[in-house]
Amino acid sequence: MATASRVFGKPAMVGPDTTAKVRNAAAALGYVANPTARALATGSSGLLGLIVPDLSSPYFATLISAIQTEIEGRGFELIVSDSRGVPETEHEIVQRLQGRVDGLILASPRNTDSVLISIARRLPIVTVNRELPGIDSVSIDVSDGLADLCRFLLDHGHQRIAYIGGPPGSLADDGRFQSVEAAMEAGNGxxxxxxxxxPNAQAGAETLSAIQLSNVSAVIAYNALVAHGLMLAAVSEGLNVPRDLTVTAVDDLIDIGLSLPTVTAITQPMTEVGQKSAGIILALISGSHEELQQRPPHQAQHLVLSASLSVNKS
Structure with missing residues (x-):
């Protein structure tokens, strides 16, 4: 019984030959491990939760995949929930998952600092792209990349540019625009x-009229999908991109094969973000305080500079 229990609960403790025998016997008997019984016996559900603000956004697809791959190798399963960017919905999901999951990763959470700190008192959590005192987090800092992107545009004669921000409720958006504004002012732009x-192509296309009225020569879009939508709309109106309008983006989505090689952008290492956030939540659950392996930042072709990755351990 102990050997069978280890095969399903802690497979790393059992040799491959024994594991194969146990799993073959289980398959012949039609046995399926009962996670509820396991939780009662061990105090661990073997489940981790991940809450994202928009499941339809490709930005989070790579993050989800990386987290799932990382935790499945440690015998955990992932529950993914979509808060639709609504703070109240996000909090309701947390309340539903509490007691069912061993830990929680919140990607770009929309709730206030006080709410997130309160959640962290009740169960282990890691935040992605949101830094708070006493809470472990993994963040991408695009401020330096935005400054370089603005200097790139200034060097090419663009003194008046537009920043297309979003989505509504994004707490990082104000900081991004402040970085853009400061960099342009420093270059007399x-x-x-x-x-x-x-953050989708349709929304990008719908900004074209506002872009034309603003009399700018270049744009920094919130992401590559917004940039792509704007480019398609501009071309359909007879504009030449980039001669009539230069379009750049804050991310390239290269990890899911949607990079636009003719668009200057900042690459964001979402695979690494997923790996690190999963590693931290697993370490919190196990009580391990060992230093996580640092991986080099992801580099992509046709881009300005990589964003820098910040890991904060409380």
Whole structure:
């Protein structure tokens, strides 16, 4: 019984030959491990939760895949929930998952600092792209990349640009625009803000009229999908991109094969973010405080500079 229990609960403790025998016997008997019984016996559900603000966004697809791959290798399963970017929904999901999961990863959480700190008192959590005192987090800092992107545009003669922000409720958006505004002012340029918009191609296309009215020569879009939608709309209106309008983006989505090689962008290492956030939550659950392996930042072709990755352990 102990050997069979280890095969399903702690497979790393059992040799491959024994594991194969136990699993073959289980398959012949039609046995399926009961997670509820396991939770009662061990105090661990073997489940981890991940809450994202928008499941339809490709930005989070790579994150989800990386987290799932990392935790499945340690015998855990992942429950993914979509808060739709609504703070109240996000909190309701946390309340439903509490007691069912051993730990929780919140990607770009929308709740206030006090709510997130309260959640962290009740169960182990890691936040992605949100840094709070006493809470472990993995963040991507694009401020340096945005400054370089603005200098790139200034060097190519673009003194008046627009930043297309979004989505609504994004706490990082204000910081991004402030970085753009400061960098443009330092180069005697001007930055306008358009949005917020939803982070998809349709929303990008719908900004074209506002872009034309603003009399800018270049755009920094919230992500590659917004940039792509804007480019398609511009071309359909007879504009030449980049001669009439230069379009750049804050991320390249290269990890899921959607990079736009003709668009200058900042690469964001979402695979690494997923790996690190999964590693931290597993370490919190196990009580391990060993230092996580540092991986080099992801580099992509046709891009300006990589964003820097920040891991904060409380």
């Amino acid at each position: 001007t930055a306008l803000r358009i949005g917020p918009v939803q």
